[in-house]
Amino acid sequence: MTSRITQLGKQLFTMAQKTKTDITLYTTNTPNGIKPSILLEELNLEYKVYPIKMTENEQKEEWFLKINPNGRIPALTDTLDGKQIRVFESGAMLQYLVDRYDKDHKLSFPHGSAEHWEMTSWLMWQMGGLGPMQGQANHFKRYAPEKIEYGINRYTNETRRLYRTLDTHLAQTESGYIVGDKVTIADISIWGWVSSASKSSLSSCVTTTVS
The missing domain is CATH 3.40.30.10 (Glutaredoxin)
Known part of the structure; x- marks a missing residue:
């Protein structure tokens, strides 16, 4: 023993x-x-x-x-x-x-696999879409020296659309993860922005997604 x-x-x-x-x-x-x-x-x-x-x-x-x-x-x-x-x-x-x-693919998938490219697609979705749009929405709502309604509406509406896209995708997955049945770099990439929005003036954009 x-x-x-x-x-x-x-x-x-x-x-x-x-x-x-x-x-x-x-x-x-x-x-x-x-x-x-x-x-x-x-x-x-x-x-x-x-x-x-x-x-x-x-x-x-x-x-x-x-x-x-x-x-x-x-x-x-x-x-x-x-x-x-x-x-x-x-x-x-x-x-x-x-x-x-990550040789054992604990937080990723084998390169070239279908899951790898799905993961990469969502990573790029965050990098090229959610991050920049949410960042601009936050800037125009909180930090711009003057209130510009067009900028606020343009970026807030686009941020809301992107979260609807994410919400629809998550509703279709059985696991609740972005890809497959585990946390990957796609989830990690998106999480920081979801968490930030839910605690800021953009919380209305993510109410459904993070509930």
Whole structure:
């Protein structure tokens, strides 16, 4: 009995150990910024975090522009074949992390499979649609120096349409996940924006989706 308990303890310790990497994540708490953080934790990877001070425009400083020329968070650096590499844009970061570190496809699907391309399609849907439209809606409603009804209506209505698309898709899945029967990078990519909208002036856009 003692030997079995000892063996079980060793297995649990091994499961708890994080895989060492050379990853440094440059981010802050935004809908895009939390995506790689969630994935890194779910993959049980060891990594460093450099919190970017956006209120001080640190993401525009010369040293950071060498990591992301676009001056936006998140971004990461890692080592590949003995050389430091950079990856920026949250969608690219999610793809990089699963391609390199998710060999068992815990949070992804085998490359080239039907599920892989469905997952990629929804990832790009968020990157090219939901994120930009919701971001603009939030800007015009909360931060624009003057109230512009056209901008508010244009982006709020498009955000609402996109959430209807998502809601319809989720209603058709038996699992409640974006693709298949598990959380993938598609779910992770979308979640930050759903969570953000449900706590902001755009909550009416997601009432049905997140209920």
